[in-house]
Amino acid sequence: MTPAPPQRRICQNCSKVFLQPARPGRPSTMCSERCKRAARHKGLTLPDLSMPEADMDEAAEDLNRTVSDFLAAVQHRSPSAHLLHHITALNRMLTDAEAAVVRRGRVQGDTWNTLAAPAGLSPERLRKKWTEDSLARRLDNRRAAREHGTVPRQPLCPATQTPGQHLAGALSFLQRKTGRTLKEIAADSDISASHISRILSGQRLPSWPIVERFARTCAGDLDELRDLWEAAQRPPDPEARARPPAPHHRRDAELRFHTALRALYLAADCPGYGAISRATGSALGVSEIARALSGAEVPDWYTTTRLVFALHGRPADLRPLWHAAYQPTPPSDPEPRLPADAFG
Incomplete structure (x- = not known):
């Protein structure tokens, strides 16, 4: 009988992939005696999650980019064949993201029971789906694709910001553009320097009269700032922060x-x-x-x-x-x- 091939596993101490020879008994969780000793000395020290979380970040970035492309294509009423191309890519990237999340969970000690419940699978089914070998192969292939330029290294679209951050960013830009200090702007706009500082850092949402005085001092466009200010007043829930109805004309x-x-x-x-x-x-x-x-x-x-x-x-x-x-x-x-x- 041909012996079973060795399986790839993740060392619970150093997070490196190692080959586990096929043999009876409980599989090893460490790649070497040195890692076993190091793990005993660490005690309750958390495992190194740098590699699993880097995989997770990159998978999420790729997914975000592709979802954005799909949304634009749908709303642009692209041909169905083009939309199906996006959906195929999304399915592939969702599987990559699932592999990255499962890998992170296993490295940090989550049980199969813990991971299987939110996935709607039995622990045994999830364990068979994501063996150490299949996890390593999936994530290695994803890294290789990014390395060779098949997948962009950076998300195509930067992360969105909150309306409050937009307003703070606009006011900060206007202040920097003047080349004047906060104290000088505070004196001319009759606003305390500490209050302006909290507004520009995003810690405080200003009233409209404050924004108006600041804008006049820094030569800002009132219509643009009003748009940002009104957006910042709306509820934080994306479903409830819709703009007022568009003009009829x-x-x-x-x-x-x-x-x-x-x-x-x-x-x-x-x-x-x-x-x-x-x-x-x-x-x-x-x-x-x-x-x-x-x-x-x-x-x-x-x-x-x-x-x-x-x-x-x-x-x-x-x-x-x-x-x-x-x-x-x-x-x-x-x-x-x-x-x-x-x-x-």
Whole structure:
């Protein structure tokens, strides 16, 4: 009879993968006698989770990027075959993320019972699904894909920020742009320097009169700051913080939409258009970004989604405004239309 091949396991002391020869009895949890002694000396010291948590972070970043692409594709009404391509990638990345989470749980000592309950599986089924060998193979393949550029190393879209952080970021940028100290701005705006400091750090949400006085002192745009301030007043629950209804007239909706975009741009420290393009993974060109932020046009939803994500915003918050403001470009006629009298 051919002997069973050795299995790959994770050392509970150093977190390295080692080969466990097939033999009866309880499998070893340490890769060497040295690790066994070290583990005994550590006592209650927590295991090294740096590698498992790095895997988990990267898997979540890849998943976030792909979900963002899928959302943009759905709302752009892309072909079904294109959407299924996104779903296939999402399923693969979800499995990668599950492997990373299970690996972290096992390294830190979670039992199969603990991990199986939220997954809706029996402990035995989860254990058979994620043997040490299958975990190592899955995560090794994911690391190799990132190493060879198959998967981007960074998330395509930066993490979103809260409305309060947007407001604080915009006010901080205006203060830095003046080149003046907090005391000087405090004196001119009749606000205490300590109060301004707490506002700029995000520790305190200011009233509108305070924002207005600060903006006049620092030459800020009141419409842009009002948009950020109103967003910061809404409930923190994403489902309850929707904007007020969009204006009925398209021109009014356009103005509000561009104000909201410029407000996010201000909150992001007014980065260069090239930097924004790179933040979208070059999905958007500099000219597209310039037209959107200058108010020259209302871009399509795909462009809007990528731009808002690059500015650390949440596209869903702008969806009603965009829908009211956007007017698709009509297809050009292949042949010029002639007046009726041209035919005699």
